Amino acid sequence: FRPTLLLLVFGCFLSGCISLGEVDVPVSSFAARxxxxxxxxxxxxxxxxxxxxLMVGATTYRLRLLGVDAPETTQPFGKQAMDSVGRVLRAGRVVLVAKSGYDLYGRTLGTVLLPTGTTTAAGRPVPxxxxxxxxxxxxxxxxxxxxPRLYAEQLSAQQRxxxxxxxxTAEPVPPHIWRGFNAKVKQLYRGGCTW
Incomplete structure (x- = not known):
């Protein structure tokens, strides 16, 4: 190739008149998407x-994880669940985030993937x-x-x-129901089983 011809081909590639072809990677799972x-x-x-x-650059935002509902911190198991997640998501840890809009409270909705130290056998980040x-x-x-994978995982956790x-499975009250309870009813659910 002559240098001018090479520059012409490269310039045409950059402007879009030549492409290397689109690479279609089939993305079948939610985590892969x-x-x-x-x-x-x-x-x-x-x-x-x-x-x-979470922080990207100098911007912080509040992210609500899609696909799950964790117990409220005032609810039985709530503090333990938060502490357990806190051990995985220590301050400063870098994660991958796929945003999916906003909820009624202005929180960013999205998926969090754990890319380092918690990968599957295939080397993919863990949702x-x-x-x-x-x-x-x-x-x-x-x-x-x-x-449906989440429901299968929940069933497995229940069985174990x-x-x-x-x-x-009868003891825990889902958060969307818990939030509707008055203080007296919430008190009825505070005893019994501990984490």
């Missing part, structure tokens, strides 16, 4: 077992929603049931008596 759309963020702190303060449900730290809460399910 999230990984493809993810950006790196640094953990500032865990607010709640399913809500975190945090999966980790929470499989360890019994949260309920699967995928309203459209687009991720992990986390929330230590004393059976």
């Amino acid at each position: 999230a990984e493809a759309a993810a950006q790196a963020a640094r953990v500032v702190r865990v607010v709640h077992a399913d809500t975190y303060i 945090l929603d999966s980790l929470l449900v499989s360890r019994g730290w949260a309920w699967a809460a995928d309203e459209r049931r687009a991720r 008596g992990l986390g929330l399910w230590k004393c059976g």
Whole structure:
């Protein structure tokens, strides 16, 4: 190739008249799609077992994890779930985040992937929603049931008596129901089983 011809071909490539062809990578799983759309963020702190303060550059934002619902911190198992997640998401840890809009409270909704030190055998990052449900730290809460894997992981955690399910499946009250209880009813659910 002559240098001028090489520059012409390179310039044409940059302007879009020549391409290397589109690479279609089939993305079949939710985690793989999230990984493809993810950006790196640094953990500032865990607010709640399913809500975190993250930082990208100099900007911080509150992220609510999609697909799960963790117990409220005032609810039985809530503080333990938050502490358990806090051990995984220590301040300063870098995670991958795929954002999916906002909720009614202005929180960013999204998926968190753990890229370092917690990878599967295939070397893929571990979805945090999966980790929470499989360890019994949260309920699967995928309203459209687009991720049946979470429900299978919850069933497995229930059968093994992990986390929330230590004393059976009848004891834990999902957070969306807990929030509707008055103080007197909440008091009825405070005794019994401990983490």
